[in-house]
Each structure stands twice: as structure tokens, then as C-alpha cells.
Amino acid sequence: xxxxxxxxxxxxxxxxxxxxxxxxxxxxxxxxxxxxxxxxxxxxxxxxxxxxxxxxxxxxxxxxxxxxxxxxxxxxxxxxxxxxxxxxxxxxxxxxxxxxxxxxxxxxxxxxxxxxxxxxxxxxxxxxxxxxxxxxxxxxxxxxxxxxxxx
Numbered sequence: 001x002x003x004x005x006x007x008x009x010x011x012x013x014x015x016x017x018x019x020x021x022x023x024x025x026x027x028x029x030x031x032x033x034x035x036x037x038x039x040x041x042x043x044x045x046x047x048x049x050x051x052x053x054x055x056x057x058x059x060x061x062x063x064x065x066x067x068x069x070x071x072x073x074x075x076x077x078x079x080x081x082x083x084x085x086x087x088x089x090x091x092x093x094x095x096x097x098x099x100x101x102x103x104x105x106x107x108x109x110x111x112x113x114x115x116x117x118x119x120x121x122x123x124x125x126x127x128x129x130x131x132x133x134x135x136x137x138x139x140x141x142x143x144x145x146x147x148x149x150x151x
Contacts, residue, residue, distance in 0.1 A: 046100075056088055108127075124138045
């Protein structure tokens with residue numbers, strides 16, 4: 001089975017000129033947690049997830065406890081949580097989105113898609129054909145299509 005056989009072709013997306021406000025509105029309206037960022041040619045240029053937003057609004061720093069363990073410790077700076085969240089809304093989406101996007105092509109095999117999702121610890125993979133966004137595949141899509149014939 002290939003990507004085009006299991007992907008969702010109606011993909012929520014934002015443009016590279018959009019603000020984080022647009023992203024959060026789409027997350028809330030559509031009950032999603034990640035979204036591709038595209039240019040005017042519908043080419044994938046970045047991906048933004050709820051995790052990217054959490055990293056921005058959360059205050060933490062890495063500290064070495066010993067040579068093997070790290071702890072996330074709250075910083076005590078002046079900016080309040082509410083101020084950070086308000087400032088975030090007006091940022092351009094590319095300021096927080098990941099530019100290195102894991103994606104698959106239209107004809108990628110299901111077992112390779114499963115391996116990428118598992119190995120990279122990601123929830124969704126954009127699908128492209130001829131360099132253009134045409135769909136998205138989630139972990140749930142892979143599970144449903146992998147087991148529907150035998151359950």
C-alpha cells in the first residue's frame with residue numbers, strides 16, 4: 001500500500017506569511033495538533049506543531065545533573081506567561097516552525113511510512129507529489145490501514 005492510498009488529501013495548512021495566531025486558530029477550530037507551512041506554490045517550507053508552541057511559551061533551561069541526566073528547571077525572568085502567549089500570537093509562523101520537515105512522496109510504501117513515524121517520534125507526515133503538498137498521513141491512518149484487513 002502506498003501513501004496516496006491512505007493519505008488525507010484535504011490538508012489544513014498555513015502560508016509562510018501567516019502569524020502564529022492563524023496556526024492556533026486552525027488548531028482549535030479543527031482539533032489538530034500540527035500543520036504544514038507552505039509557500040505560494042503549495043510547496044512545504046516548514047511544519048509547526050503544538051510542541052513548537054509549548055517550547056515557546058514554556059520557560060525552561062537544560063541543566064546537567066550529572067554526566068547522564070538532564071533536568072528542566074524553571075527560569076525566573078521578568079516576562080510573565082500571559083505576556084509570552086500574547087507576543088507569540090503576532091509572530092510570523094516561520095519564527096517557531098521547524099524548517100527541517102520529515103515528509104514522504106506520493107508513492108512511499110506503508111511500511112516505510114510506519115518506520116519514519118516511529119523512528120522520528122512524529123505524529124504526522126506531509127505527502128508531496130512533484131514537490132507540492134498533496135496530503136498528510138497520521139499514525140492513526142497507518143494503524144487503521146495496516147490492520148483493517150486482519151481485524
